Amino acid sequence: MSGQDPPADRQPGPGEVALPHTSLISVHTQDDRLTVAGRGEWTSEHADELEHAVGEAVAAYPSPKGVDFDLAGVERMDTFGALLFERLRRAWDGQGIATAIQGLSPRYKILLDEMARAGRDPRPAARRQEAIVERLGHSVVDTGIDALALLNFIGATIAAMMRVVMRPRTFRFTAMVNQLDRVGFRAVPIIILITFLIGCILAQQGIFNFRRFGAEIYVVDMVGVLVLRELGVLIVAIMIAGRSGSAYTAELGSMRMREEMDALRVMGFDPIEVLVVPRIMALVIALPMLTFIGSMAAIFGAGLVSWGYGGITPEIFMQRLKSAIDLDQFNVGMIKAPFMAATIGIVACLEGMRVGGSAESLGAHTTESVVKAIFLVIVMDGVFAMFFAAINM
Amino acid sequence: MDARTSPADAPAANGKEAIIKVRDIVVGFGDRIVLNHLDLDVYRGEILGFVGTSGGGKSVLTRTILGLVPKRSGLVEVFGENLDDLNETQRSAVERRWGVLFQQGALFSSLTVKQNIQFPLRENLKLSQGLMDDIAFAKIEMVGLKPDVAEKLPSELSGGMIKRAALARSLALDPEILFLDEPTSGLDPIGAGEFDELIRTLQQTLGLTVFMVTHDLDSLHTVCDRIAALAEGKVIAQGTIETMMQATHPWLRAYFHGARARAVMQGRG
Numbered sequence: 310m311s312g313q314d315p316p317a318d319r320q321p322g323p324g325e326v327a328l329p330h331t332s333l334i335s336v337h338t339q340d341d342r343l344t345v346a347g348r349g350e351w352t353s354e355h356a357d358e359l360e361h362a363v364g365e366a367v368a369a370y371p372s373p374k375g376v377d378f379d380l381a382g383v384e385r386m387d388t389f390g391a392l393l394f395e396r397l398r399r400a401w402d403g404q405g406i407a408t409a410i411q412g413l414s415p416r417y418k419i420l421l422d423e424m425a426r427a428g429r430d431p432r433p434a435a436r437r438q439e440a441i442v443e444r445l446g447h448s449v450v451d452t453g454i455d456a457l458a459l460l461n462f463i464g465a466t467i468a469a470m471m472r473v474v475m476r477p478r479t480f481r482f483t484a485m486v487n488q489l490d491r492v493g494f495r496a497v498p499i500i501i502l503i504t505f506l507i508g509c510i511l512a513q514q515g516i517f518n519f520r521r522f523g524a525e526i527y528v529v530d531m532v533g534v535l536v537l538r539e540l541g542v543l544i545v546a547i548m549i550a551g552r553s554g555s556a557y558t559a560e561l562g563s564m565r566m567r568e569e570m571d572a573l574r575v576m577g578f579d580p581i582e583v584l585v586v587p588r589i590m591a592l593v594i595a596l597p598m599l600t601f602i603g604s605m606a607a608i609f610g611a612g613l614v615s616w617g618y619g620g621i622t623p624e625i626f627m628q629r630l631k632s633a634i635d636l637d638q639f640n641v642g643m644i645k646a647p648f649m650a651a652t653i654g655i656v657a658c659l660e661g662m663r664v665g666g667s668a669e670s671l672g673a674h675t676t677e678s679v680v681k682a683i684f685l686v687i688v689m690d691g692v693f694a695m696f697f698a699a700i701n702m
Numbered sequence: 703m704d705a706r707t708s709p710a711d712a713p714a715a716n717g718k719e720a721i722i723k724v725r726d727i728v729v730g731f732g733d734r735i736v737l738n739h740l741d742l743d744v745y746r747g748e749i750l751g752f753v754g755t756s757g758g759g760k761s762v763l764t765r766t767i768l769g770l771v772p773k774r775s776g777l778v779e780v781f782g783e784n785l786d787d788l789n790e791t792q793r794s795a796v797e798r799r800w801g802v803l804f805q806q807g808a809l810f811s812s813l814t815v816k817q818n819i820q821f822p823l824r825e826n827l828k829l830s831q832g833l834m835d836d837i838a839f840a841k842i843e844m845v846g847l848k849p850d851v852a853e854k855l856p857s858e859l860s861g862g863m864i865k866r867a868a869l870a871r872s873l874a875l876d877p878e879i880l881f882l883d884e885p886t887s888g889l890d891p892i893g894a895g896e897f898d899e900l901i902r903t904l905q906q907t908l909g910l911t912v913f914m915v916t917h918d919l920d921s922l923h924t925v926c927d928r929i930a931a932l933a934e935g936k937v938i939a940q941g942t943i944e945t946m947m948q949a950t951h952p953w954l955r956a957y958f959h960g961a962r963a964r965a966v967m968q969g970r971g
Contacts, residue, residue, distance in 0.1 A: 666857025
């Protein structure tokens, strides 16, 4: 930044007091009348320096009899310079001290006039950050509102589904198949990969720990029951909540931001019927299929590790598996899948419908959607566990 | 202003300084050539209106000058500097000297209007918070908004207010060139008229050069010093509105002699 020191070739004249830290302003006094001369570039690059100079000048001469501004030396001026000049002028002018401007280049006159008009209206109060207690209160209220909204949305979805059942021809089959492709078919590779790895890890850990009491063979029972009853469906549901739930929220959210939902509504369509029902239906169909595929991949992985690491041959593994599990174990897992799918779908679509106008809101609701869906899936799994225990399944 | 030597031809014959110089630009997407060896000059201190068919590449040219769309060949000079020759620092120095008003405003949706305006100030200059507030409020008033807009989020503003707030942000650093992409689209005729007026006032107040992509015949008549017309990937005509009226190109005839154009002309007497 230039002009930290006054230029050496300029000696202060009689009665002149150069402000120590700047060459942008110099001040003369004569018979209590102040002449303030501007010099150099009064632009954004020097705005910081000029602001300090303005403050110093006002502090040094709080109440002169009159002030003459000489702006002939100002080479360039932009809004920043004009605004700071106006601040300087108002500091004296506001106390009723007469001020006069000389040497102002005509091309900066409009700008100065503009700045002289500005800043008269009162400013609004700044947006307040919420205090901790306030935020706590808000989040309690919001939780209640969330629960009500969820209930309302479940109702609206069921009502829309009922309408579709009454008039099956209104069901958007193509849309559902499209969604089925996206959330079901295209999820197969990643689901297989992850469940396969988890099956491998389960078997390895089982064999490693059971070996100590020579009970390696029971790893087959453990893997079979765990995967079919709990892990298969839970892992797939969590994966789908992250993969497809977030996509649902983001899609519906950006459609809301671009008024596409409103467009549907004014054309006489119910967005829930057109957008939400096919998505939830697709998930309800896809998740049991993915659960089955995932469970098979996990058992396959466990079988491979048992063979390679535990020395259990495939024949023994299969034999043991047949005696360890029955159809009930398999049913327990599969029955849960569509309920979890509906939960994920409803939460994701609801959050999408609640997105506001900003990009931030879209992000917040997508996060909400995934977190809530995973939470509810796990809660639901617990409730099912109690239920199945009660009916001896 | 410092006169820098330019690799391309000397200032135009009329002696005006070309602040933006576009030479032999080719831009295409896949097989489609949008701009085909296009030349254009924008002179310091003028308001240039840029017209053309919908989807004809007006926005593409703006975005090419701004460096948002890669060009296949050709030269873009702004402030006498070839934008391809600049390093990062020089490039951001050039970018500080221009402001852009996007068609939808492109305000940052998570920041208030005041924070939007202060964003470029904060990033580029070292200023006290008090001065930044003063600047933000001055800019808000310059674009004809009330101070209470400052603390609002973009989602709480109407379309016209978003345009004005976005204009205030584009003016934050007192640019020398202002790019406007269809500034009056989506505004009612009164709002559009006021916006034209505003651009004219700001241009005079701040000594701006304005490059304005527009469809609005009223804007072309009231605020533009010069008009350039784009068709078939080239500038087919440029000059004052009178020149445009006399042009023989069929698209220009349709544009400037259509029913809407006649209505605007008659309204002017």
